[in-house]
Amino acid sequence: MLFQVQTLKEQLAFAPLGAGEWWGRGGVSQAGVPALPLLSPARRGGGVTGSPPAEAGREPRPPAALARLVPGWEAALGPKLWPLSRRGSCFSGPAPGTHSQELPPTAPRSPRRPLHLGGPSPTAPGAMACSLKDELLCSICLSIYQDPVSLGCEHYFCRRCITEHWVRQEAQGARDCPECRRTFAEPALAPSLKLANIVERYSAFPLDAILNARRAARPCQAHDKVKLFCLTDRALLCFFCDEPALHEQHQVTGIDDAFEELQRELKEQLQALQDSEREHTEALQLLKRQLAETKSSTKSLRTTIGEAFERLHRLLRERQKAMLEELEADTARTLTDIEQKVQRYSQQLRKVQEGAQILQERLAETDRHTFLAGMASLSERLKGKIHETNLTYEDFPTSKYTGPLQYTIWKSLFQDIHPVPAALTLDPGTAHQRLILSDDCTIVAYGNLHPQPLQDSPKRFDVEVSVLGSEAFSSGVHYWEVVVAEKTQWVIGLAHEAASRKGSIQIQPSRGFYCIVMHDGNQYSACTEPWTRLNVRDKLDKVGVFLDYDQGLLIFYNADDMSWLYTFREKFPGKLCSYFSPGQSHANGKNVQPLRINTVRI
Template sequence: RNKCSNPQTEPRTRPPGRFLEDFGLISFLCSICLDVFTDPVSTPCGHNFCKDCITEHWDTNNSCQCPLCNKIFYTRPELDINTFISQQVVKPGEVPCDVCTGTKLKALKSCLDCLMSYCEIHLEPHLTVSGLKRHQLIDPVENLEGRICMKHDKPLELFCKSDQTCVCMFCSVLDHKTHDVVPLKEEYEGKKAELEKTEAEIQQMILKRRLKIQEIKHSVKISQKDADREKVEGVQVFTALKESVERGLNKFLKEIEDKQKTTEKQAEYFIQDLEQEISELMERSSEVEQLSHSEDHLHLLQSFSSLKAAPPTKNWTEVRVRPPSYEGTVVRAVAQLEETLSKEMKKLFEAELKRVQQFAVDVTLDPDTANPYLILSEDGKQGHSSDVKKKLPEHRKRFSPCFCVLGKQSFSSGRFYCEVQVKGKTEWDVGVVRESIKRKGNITITPKYGFWAIWLRNGNEYCAREEPSVDLFLKSRPEKVGVFVDYEEGLVSFYDVDTAALIYSFTGCCFNQKLHPYFCPSDNDDDENSAPLIICPVKQTV
């Protein structure tokens, strides 16, 4: 059937189901094609048609006239889309009416008895016909067959908790009579509550992840800020070094050139004197030659006396132009550069120490880890060894026989810093350790066994406990040692706080456990090493 054929030239027959007119639901049908609207539009007189139907109707007639009220439009009017009717047409994701032909309207209800879904038009009999009123209507759903028991052809309106499946009334008294069966609504409410709880948990997880994203973005901003600061400071330092090198080079070249100019002036002075004497000698030679060829006896004898009385020439035997000595010139220039470099390095170390001191944490000694020969202060800030072993309860955390103690605080992320006074001691260990380190018997203090530490032995032998050990040659004996850890970076650095000098850094460390500050005052050594290790409050030194 051609929906857009001319009703005036082709007779129309009403489709089956004349009850549509009887119940006043003809408003969803086009009066031209007598079918559900397709692209419904409204004329200025307020009547509705399929867009193609009214357009073809006007194209095949001499005038634009409304097919319903016969109102004539002398100029073809613009057609308005009827949004109300358009909203009734099924859209993707909506349940279509099973009765509609052609363009389908969206279903308003689904019938569990008919196993069909109905739009507002085709639902009307279920609302008015007595036999249909008893049917069970639900909100529109697809796959109605899946809501009917395949065995008993009855609605699935119960839930078997024992088998975790939906059943019908017959199933509950036949196949599931000993099971825990409840109405679908009851199980629905329970499951809905679980879903709401799950949804709340998911939303909480989403929130945490969004906060983590903000945290990561904030970390990136901080990192960028630190990178920019490092760039500025680095450019300043290297610019100063470059200028210092250029000044040193210019000074070095000038010193060499000045010495060479002095040598050249001295040589020039000697040459001038020599050339002057040569000129005088040549003149005297000419006179001698002339006199020697004279045959006048009297003249020769009279002139000879005057020649003999002429002043003697200068003795040039010992006169020399010695090249200047350049020994040590380069060395002195480099030494000057090294001094400048040391000053710049000191500035860098001071700035670096100031930055790491910002991550200072409050550390106290853990008595449960202290060797029985160690004496700790009440505030947990000092520890030293004694000759008397205390009677302490055995504890798996306690060091024995090593004279060691850990900080109570542990760290598994971020950065932290603390300072320890080692003044007056001849032996000590300072660093950080993994929580799972060995604490009984012989202990190997290296990163492989969870120790990142430096130590002093025999009063002046400093060592970084690497594998193998690294001897440290320090310009001065530290009295206060700063310990800095960057967990994510895998970095442990030690500083001489008073001189702001970097003592040593462990880099590329792999941290996968909690870290604890580590201290070893070592034994008393006949009171030679009786001074305590003291955890000091951090005060910025620069």
């Protein structure tokens, strides 16, 4: 008969053993009266219904595999297991349901002493733990029992192991026990469900954590020293005080392993906080450096703006005042943003340092229990202490106050004045065969006719429908404008004089090209790696290009209102030429308008 139990210890307590008695806590007396409640009466010959009768004149004994489990388990968990008295259970007094009369003299009363069936001493928990596991090993496969069965000689094996062993013996006509070599003509394999349950409980129970917990630990007031720690609850665990079912699905380990694991976790958290502290420190240094550079740039821009207006003989003071106010507003906005970030990152840095201090104090604690006892509250104390840096900021809009200031100011006041283009022209020797240039080489368009019979040369573009300006820049300040009205595709900018002009070309700085592009009909981007989308409110009709070669600045403007589009900052390695590509035109009339240079004197 089977009984559902909850723990391995209970499985062992109710394990059916040899004929004539239950081994451990009660069972049935030799008179056949059950000594434990809930157990059905057994025949005089055994502990469970159907067990073989005791041999006459032979002292009843437990099956070896099950009997040897008891001292190992009890030695590991603490309480001693006493041998059965001939008066009932192993505890004081007769067991419930037993007779109290004395047994015949042939069954002398055993003295009360700890049960020891040979092997390691019950007082050596480590040795008993090994013995306990060894008793659950099949002697054939040397692994934990799988579907254990017993033979008539009371030896246990895995069903598969003993079956395969007998298959190999079929030629001999007899089958024997691999341990005692007792032969069987027609052996019957008796399933040992109780042993199977014990194996299952043993495999599922964190017994290693119990047996390996030998470090000196803070003692439980009611029991032995505390040897377990629940990683899930972050709390010390007494096996006897704490209900095992409450931690059945938890990660339970010995205090040695818990100490090492939590030390590792806290060190990782400390490392994360230290990394965050370093990142915050670097971010603050960058912000402070940007703060100084912004203030320095503001001072320089004030001088530049003042000089620009001075060159106009101070005739436009109102405009000067307006621009200075705009500069101050931008400066105030930028400085406010930076100072707010400095304050926020300073606060976050203090929290990070506080968190690091908390962890350092915790790691400095050498007492294991004091260290582990505070783990439950440590996570709460660390909340809000770790912050991601994610430093982002906008560049100070210096480009708004650089470039052709005199022309910008003058043009803002005299919208009806259109200057005569300066001497900036296209170089026909670089033009793709599909491109058509005007006679004065200031206009370029894409031709839908067959390619022109132009002589090829290393200077000419053969794939990209592009053309360069005839003048190469190696110093100075230059400004020109390009009319792009009614077009859906174009590329404008600068190219290194030595840049490749053959084959398909990637228009990007690493290839020697600094350009902006119109694409997809109404989208504008800077040809960076990857492209940078430009914030353009209205469709561009005219693009201004400003080059300060010595300062390494190439700035694009909406030439109608001189609003800034994009800035390249580079150390130009050689001569630069203006670059133009009108894009391909289409039969449906799209993009047929040319590009036209409208160069302006500064």
